Amino acid sequence: MQRVTIVGSGFAALTAIKTLRSRDKSIDITVVSPKPEFHYLPGSIWIPSGLRKPEDLIIQLDSFFQRMRVNHHPAEATGLSDDGRILKTTEGEIENDGLIIASGGRFIKKLPGIENAITPCEGISATTRIRDRLRELDSGVIAIGFSGNPKEPSAMRGGPMFEFLFGIDRQLRLEGRRENFKLIFFTPAEKPGQRLGPKAVKGLIQEMEKRDIETHLGQKMVKFTATSIVMENHSFAADLILFMPGMTGNQWFDNTKLPRSPGGLIQADDHCRVEGMTNVYVAGDSGSFPGPDWMPKQAHMADLQAAAATKNLLSELKGEPPSETFKVELVCIVDSQTSGMLVARTEKRNIVMPNMAIFHWLKRLFEWWYIRQYR
Structure with a gap:
């Protein structure tokens, strides 16, 4: 055997x-x-x-x-x-x-002071910390960003950070607390979301403008502190930092x-x-x-x-040469609690569909379908 x-x-x-x-x-x-x-x-x-x-x-x-x-x-x-x-x-x-x-x-955790940030994709416990911190805060600045591995272009996970950004914005609005908070998105990339395709970059920026989310783009992070983010040429205050480093x-x-x-x-x-x-x-x-x-x-x-x-x-x-290859395909729904933006990309096509409630429910339906096979 x-x-x-x-x-x-x-x-x-x-x-x-x-x-x-x-x-x-x-x-x-x-x-x-x-x-x-x-x-x-x-x-x-x-x-x-x-x-x-x-x-x-x-x-x-x-x-x-x-x-x-x-x-x-x-x-x-x-x-x-x-x-x-x-x-x-x-x-x-x-x-x-x-x-x-x-x-x-x-995750690459070399940035000084990175212990002051929560890295959501580290696990379920990280997102419960985000939940608890949001409940504790009555007002303040919430900064959300990501970076990559400069030696490995594909080794980054930026998509979930857009979802936390838009999801928290929507959550605060539903709770009637959005006016008490400033939301900031930051990344060293000049065009965030480029891996999702050119159409997606435009859509993401427009969505941030629509939601009154401040952006700090195109500058590397120098360090985090308990109350701020220091960039190459400036710094800004932050009461809660969510950051996804490269992998x-x-x-x-x-x-x-x-x-x-x-x-x-x-x-x-x-x-x-x-x-x-x-x-x-x-x-x-x-x-x-x-x-x-x-x-x-x-x-x-x-x-x-x-x-x-x-x-x-x-x-x-079996003594046979391997012949299977895999399709390079990006498919995701950038969710924001009650709606979502569909993004799909292959080497030939890039499809972006705007925020609609149906995509949020499709994401939830897919989750149910995927998980049930392992229960």
């Missing part, structure tokens, strides 16, 4: 499990992650307003693992040996015939011979195969893949990469 080890229990990992089991009923699957849980982070944008509670988005995977006949190894990955055939973990070593790395990315690879990658991109991610080819290694694949935020510089780091892209990686690994295990 052939053995496949999957590192992680997020979007890419779960898609890999489903793809493996649908194509091979006998293969032995071991998943390595601290807990048998899936955190549906896209829904965390609704925690500050109370539309979602943490328990709505933390899915226990015991039943799913049982249905898929998965062995869960509760541990963290710490390294590799024997050219990837042995995964080292905090709870011992695991041998494999094939390895899929889907352990996500790590790099997991720290455990440093204890391996995995090939790395200039930005610190695992270098992969267009088949999601880790370069120079046999039967080792990567999907999602952990990897650096060939493609356009606007290639997204989002759940949909992770799913597409995981499906390709899994099919190629099964081919390799």
Whole structure:
């Protein structure tokens, strides 16, 4: 019986499990992650307003693992040996015939004073902190921004920050408190949202103007303090700072011979195969893949990469060359609590549809559909 080890229990990992089991009923699957849980982070944008509670988005995977006949190894990955055939973990070593790395990315937290900011995509607990801080504040300045990894153009996650920006604006209006707050959006990019496409940039800026959101664009951040953000040429006060830094690879990658991109991610080819290694694949935020510089780091892209990686690994295990590639596709709804803007981008098309209530409800419907398969 052939053995496949999957590192992680997020979007890419779960898609890999489903793809493996649908194509091979006998293969032995071991998943390595601290807990048998899936955190549906896209829904965390609704925690500050109370539309979602943490328990709505933390899915226990015991039943799913049982249905898929998965062995869960509760541990963290710490390294590799024997050219990837042995995964080292905090709870011992695991041998494999094939390895899929889907352990996500790590935020670059080198900016001085970054501990004064909340990074929403770090997890559900971060968004509950945002919820609690908003409840505590009677008035003040809320600053929301993001940056990237200069050595890895695709290693950023700006979309959720637009959602927190517009969502908090809408939440404060519904609560009758918006006039007590100044909202500021900041980023070193001169044209925020470029990876969503030129049409989206224009739409996002117009939306900020419409909502009376102040912008600070095109300047690098120097540091954060408990009460301010210091930019290259100026600074401004902030009572609550939400900031999404760029992403790099997991720290455990440093204890391996995995090939790395200039930005610190695992270098992969267009088949999601880790370069120079046999039967080792990567999907999602952990990897650096060939493609356009606007290639997204989002759940949909992770799913597409995981499906390709899994099919190629099964081919390799059969002695056949990998042939599956993945489509580079960005699809998202930039939600603002009661409405949303649809953005879709491929190498041939860029579609942007304005804020409409139907898109908010479609996003909620998709969440229900996606989560139910793992309950």
